[in-house]
Amino acid sequence: MRVQDLVLNQRTEILRVLCSSGSAEPVEHVTDILLSQGELTWEDYQSIHVSGRPLYTNARQLLDVVYLKGESSCGLFLEALKKVLPEEQPAGFSFPDHWSDPEVREECQNTFCQTLLTQRPSLVSTLQHCVDGALEALLTSAHFTSADCEGIRLPLRTPSQQARCLLDHVRAKGEAAAKFLLEYIQQGEESGSILNKKTQTVSREFLKFQKKLRSSLSAQSCFLSTYGGTSHMSLDDIYTDGQLELAEVCPDVHGPIGLKDITGEVGTINEEADTVLVSGEAGSGKSTLLQRLHLLWAREAALLEYLLLFPFSCRRLNTELSELSFKELLFQHCCWPDRDQDEIFDFIQDHPHLILFTFDGLDELKQSFSDEHRLCCPTQRAPVHVLLFNLIQGSLLKGVRKVVTSRPGAVTPVLKKNLRKEVLLKGFSPSGIDCFVRKHHSDPTVAAKVLQSLHTNTTLLGLCHSPVLCWIVSCCHKELLGCGEGSPQTITDVYLTIVEHFFQHHSPLRSTGKISWHREYLDPVLRLGQLAFKGIVSTCYIFSDKDLDTCAITKEDLSLGFLIQSKDLSVFRSKCYEFLHVTMQCFFAAVYVVVSKDLDRSTIPKLFELKNLKETSLRTACFSACLLYQQVDERSLDKDATAVETPNLQMTATFASGLLSQRHRSLWLHCCPATAIDRKTRQVSKCLSKGMQKHFKSIPQPVAGEKKSMHAMPGFVWLIKCIYEMQECSIAKDAMSKLEVDHLKLTYCNIGPVECTALAFVLQHLNNPVGLQLDNNTVGDVGVEQLLPCMHICHSLYLRNNNITDEGIHKLIAKSIQCDNFHKIALFNNRLTDACTQDFSLLLKTKQDFISLRLGNNNITAEGAKQLAEGLRVNKSLKFLGLWGNSIGDAGAEALASALEGNTTLVWLSLVGNGIGSAGACALSKVVKNNVSLEELWLTENCITRMGVECLIEALQHNANVKSIWLRNNDLRLEEVEEMAQRESRLLF
Numbered sequence: 001m002r003v004q005d006l007v008l009n010q011r012t013e014i015l016r017v018l019c020s021s022g023s024a025e026p027v028e029h030v031t032d033i034l035l036s037q038g039e040l041t042w043e044d045y046q047s048i049h050v051s052g053r054p055l056y057t058n059a060r061q062l063l064d065v066v067y068l069k070g071e072s073s074c075g076l077f078l079e080a081l082k083k084v085l086p087e088e089q090p091a092g093f094s095f096p097d098h099w100s101d102p103e104v105r106e107e108c109q110n111t112f113c114q115t116l117l118t119q120r121p122s123l124v125s126t127l128q129h130c131v132d133g134a135l136e137a138l139l140t141s142a143h144f145t146s147a148d149c150e151g152i153r154l155p156l157r158t159p160s161q162q163a164r165c166l167l168d169h170v171r172a173k174g175e176a177a178a179k180f181l182l183e184y185i186q187q188g189e190e191s192g193s194i195l196n197k198k199t200q201t202v203s204r205e206f207l208k209f210q211k212k213l214r215s216s217l218s219a220q221s222c223f224l225s226t227y228g229g230t231s232h233m234s235l236d237d238i239y240t241d242g243q244l245e246l247a248e249v250c251p252d253v254h255g256p257i258g259l260k261d262i263t264g265e266v267g268t269i270n271e272e273a274d275t276v277l278v279s280g281e282a283g284s285g286k287s288t289l290l291q292r293l294h295l296l297w298a299r300e301a302a303l304l305e306y307l308l309l310f311p312f313s314c315r316r317l318n319t320e321l322s323e324l325s326f327k328e329l330l331f332q333h334c335c336w337p338d339r340d341q342d343e344i345f346d347f348i349q350d351h352p353h354l355i356l357f358t359f360d361g362l363d364e365l366k367q368s369f370s371d372e373h374r375l376c377c378p379t380q381r382a383p384v385h386v387l388l389f390n391l392i393q394g395s396l397l398k399g400v401r402k403v404v405t406s407r408p409g410a411v412t413p414v415l416k417k418n419l420r421k422e423v424l425l426k427g428f429s430p431s432g433i434d435c436f437v438r439k440h441h442s443d444p445t446v447a448a449k450v451l452q453s454l455h456t457n458t459t460l461l462g463l464c465h466s467p468v469l470c471w472i473v474s475c476c477h478k479e480l481l482g483c484g485e486g487s488p489q490t491i492t493d494v495y496l497t498i499v500e501h502f503f504q505h506h507s508p509l510r511s512t513g514k515i516s517w518h519r520e521y522l523d524p525v526l527r528l529g530q531l532a533f534k535g536i537v538s539t540c541y542i543f544s545d546k547d548l549d550t551c552a553i554t555k556e557d558l559s560l561g562f563l564i565q566s567k568d569l570s571v572f573r574s575k576c577y578e579f580l581h582v583t584m585q586c587f588f589a590a591v592y593v594v595v596s597k598d599l600d601r602s603t604i605p606k607l608f609e610l611k612n613l614k615e616t617s618l619r620t621a622c623f624s625a626c627l628l629y630q631q632v633d634e635r636s637l638d639k640d641a642t643a644v645e646t647p648n649l650q651m652t653a654t655f656a657s658g659l660l661s662q663r664h665r666s667l668w669l670h671c672c673p674a675t676a677i678d679r680k681t682r683q684v685s686k687c688l689s690k691g692m693q694k695h696f697k698s699i700p701q702p703v704a705g706e707k708k709s710m711h712a713m714p715g716f717v718w719l720i721k722c723i724y725e726m727q728e729c730s731i732a733k734d735a736m737s738k739l740e741v742d743h744l745k746l747t748y749c750n751i752g753p754v755e756c757t758a759l760a761f762v763l764q765h766l767n768n769p770v771g772l773q774l775d776n777n778t779v780g781d782v783g784v785e786q787l788l789p790c791m792h793i794c795h796s797l798y799l800r801n802n803n804i805t806d807e808g809i810h811k812l813i814a815k816s817i818q819c820d821n822f823h824k825i826a827l828f829n830n831r832l833t834d835a836c837t838q839d840f841s842l843l844l845k846t847k848q849d850f851i852s853l854r855l856g857n858n859n860i861t862a863e864g865a866k867q868l869a870e871g872l873r874v875n876k877s878l879k880f881l882g883l884w885g886n887s888i889g890d891a892g893a894e895a896l897a898s899a900l901e902g903n904t905t906l907v908w909l910s911l912v913g914n915g916i917g918s919a920g921a922c923a924l925s926k927v928v929k930n931n932v933s934l935e936e937l938w939l940t941e942n943c944i945t946r947m948g949v950e951c952l953i954e955a956l957q958h959n960a961n962v963k964s965i966w967l968r969n970n971d972l973r974l975e976e977v978e979e980m981a982q983r984e985s986r987l988l989f
Ligand SMILES: Nc1ncnc2c1ncn2[C@@H]1O[C@H](COP(=O)(O)OP(=O)(O)OP(=O)(O)O)[C@@H](O)[C@H]1O
Pocket: 224, 225, 226, 227, 238, 239, 240, 241, 242, 280, 281, 282, 283, 284, 285, 286, 287, 288, 289, 361, 406, 407, 436, 467, 468, 469, 471, 581, 582, 583
């Protein structure tokens, strides 16, 4: 192949090699080499490097230019490319052998500018270590003005870019300046003063710094903080893989991805962006996942491609009140280099693709992400959030890979625009729960017992998909499991138990029986509640000693274990505290809302409207850090607060609903007047009803001829969960009686088993049957089981891509058979095998009004098809049957064809991608010939040859009812396709 063709054909690959690091260095280095060889002219160079243009565009221009220049340019380009690939180090600068000869030097005098070009790559590599010295010399010798120097020193340029700019300037000044510079460099080389050697110093200091960073990260990440209150648990002993998925459908990736794919290339949707978002609900394990990545990097067990990893916590960044430069942020908040800060910082700027930053909990930052304030200069001071946003966008330190975590509710469209990819963390899978429980209990008999009792309480098992709840359930297994009647059902129940567990742990000798903590510990609970509430309303999750004093928190309160000391790599900060987990802070805040007499009456309505609660009287006494911050940036806080605080306000409101349920009413009566509790309960009920009504009113009227459909808006699932926490059927009934829709769509809404429990609790009160569409969630078998109570009110159920297995289907079908309204089911992309086809066969046999069965992209083989055929043979209602993407083969097709003989209802049949071959096609031709209802048959991608198509053509001649048979991508030659398409227009190739 000609080299020119190679450059064209491999364009994408070459672009990736040149640009994937995010650094402009490879493109600039290749251009240097081509310039030095005279392959590129100065005009070419300027057309390639247009400042402010995206890196990929510059690289594309470079490729266009060399391609148009022809074969030899392309050859040199590829050679240059080879040189700049990471394993090849750039050659050191060397003068031509004859350079030291004064006569020859004289001869060469008129080519000094030329030398700057021909030696450009090595000059850049040398000069980048001594730009300041060279500028100084050029200034003193009056070759340069101070304006020239300032232009070159612009801090947004990396040292190698400064070197290039210096060379360009010198060329523009002419021969004398060029000669001066070359002599300056030569003298420096000879005397050893030019900092080629400095590279070694940097690397020694660099290695020291790297070691310091690794060891502090390792120390910080080896224990899990949730265990701080009760026991220490090392991350190694307890870490269990969560379920990670790409947010965007990616053709090459099916199912879950691994830890390494977070920073890897898999699923990249925007090559220009460097930020990867890991989003997940409260307690889904985002911080723990980052902690794991940090630990693995610190031990050199993963992320080896990154030489430095800087971890940031947005929670901690909130407390940074001063404006900082990026350099200060980096070293003060992560790890302080004991020496040679500048060299280390230069290295970071010069090698962005070797650096990784992590930002935990973007949702906890006071400001929501915005791209309004641009900042490019790493030494310019700015508020911390401005630095952070510019890093995420890549205007600051382009090329550094960033991993950011956030709750999904706080991810805005502006942030999405800046993402390389989004990864969803969906908590534990069923086997993850199993694994976690076994790790948590070192005694295997205890672990087995816990798991066994979990499987008898599927509501609790559903909760365990959330790692934080799995941790609580495991800690409190004695209290939570095996209590038979009245066993915990809600998240509030589970948190009440863990709180009780902590109190019990605190005073093991005081009481042999159950502790009534709400009596014995009311005062500490109120103090902790006040601190938690104030924190939630002011987006404050870290508390100083002063904050603790404001709420009169005592040492004894601290010893209860709910507040733990913050981990911090910063060298400058004094001791700080945070709640064991932010959900625990929400819980204590909710207890405070229920019990406190100090809050005004508008607190609950405001909490449910998710309004910023700043105006409440409490706010005035709020924390030092938050108040100070407010003074700094009151306007932006006002504007942004609602968006960013919502997830934790929602969580607090959910707990408040649970705590005010009738079941827990008695807990509070000893410390609050019944009238106050009743008033608060009424307020919550009213807020929930109003919230639902508002939601229903927003449903658009259906277009004429279409059914009324509702796509759940953000907040709908939360309201439903609050109603569930209240365990109040009357509210559910009241809300649902007003919902008049035919179709309820909750796709991509993070619906897991917990949400299914709440949905079923509420939806069972609907007046009229609905289609329930839950595609692309994490319902799983446990979620399916939770949905059973509302099956009688579903006419159709869509569960595409939900990790459902035969086990879930078995329970679902057993229930659906008894549900008169149930007519349709879609289960594409799950984990079904032949084992579930017996259940579907039973469904088809029993329900003679069942209309649609879609089982595409599962693992059903000929055996499964035979089972289905049994059901089909007696069924008199099915219109749509979809088995696309299974592997039923010719035997399966024959079984189905035989069962469909004489069928008068089937309108649509899809067997796409099932390997049925010509034998299968011929068997189906009998159906095509005789079936009176069939309109569409899909046989795309089935290895069918001419023989099979001939059978179908023959059959079509007897049946005018059939509208189309799809036959794309089968084993047919082009001429055959053309000829057969002419003979029968209903064949679609
Ligand atoms: N992968 C895991 N292996 C073992 N335990 C885990 C894992 N993930 C989470 N946990 C448990 O759940 C707790 C909460 O997890 P984590 O704080 O990481 O969640 P999060 O998603 O960051 O929550 P939030 O959004 O509320 O900050 C952890 O402290 C730990 O006890």
